[in-house]
Amino acid sequence: MKRHLPAVAVFCLGAVLLTLGIVRGEAQTVLQKAVIICMECIGIG
Secondary structure, three states, X not given: OOOOHXXXXXXXXXXXXXXXXXXXXXXXXXXXXXXXXXXXXXOOO
């Protein structure tokens, strides 16, 4: 079990940070920026 402890710790930290970002509304910001970049790539925006 000691061998898996760092991986479990990193996984838990990632899950906490992901949840924190969603709660703060950062997912919506990332999606908006992705749409703008995508529209620029295909020449619409």
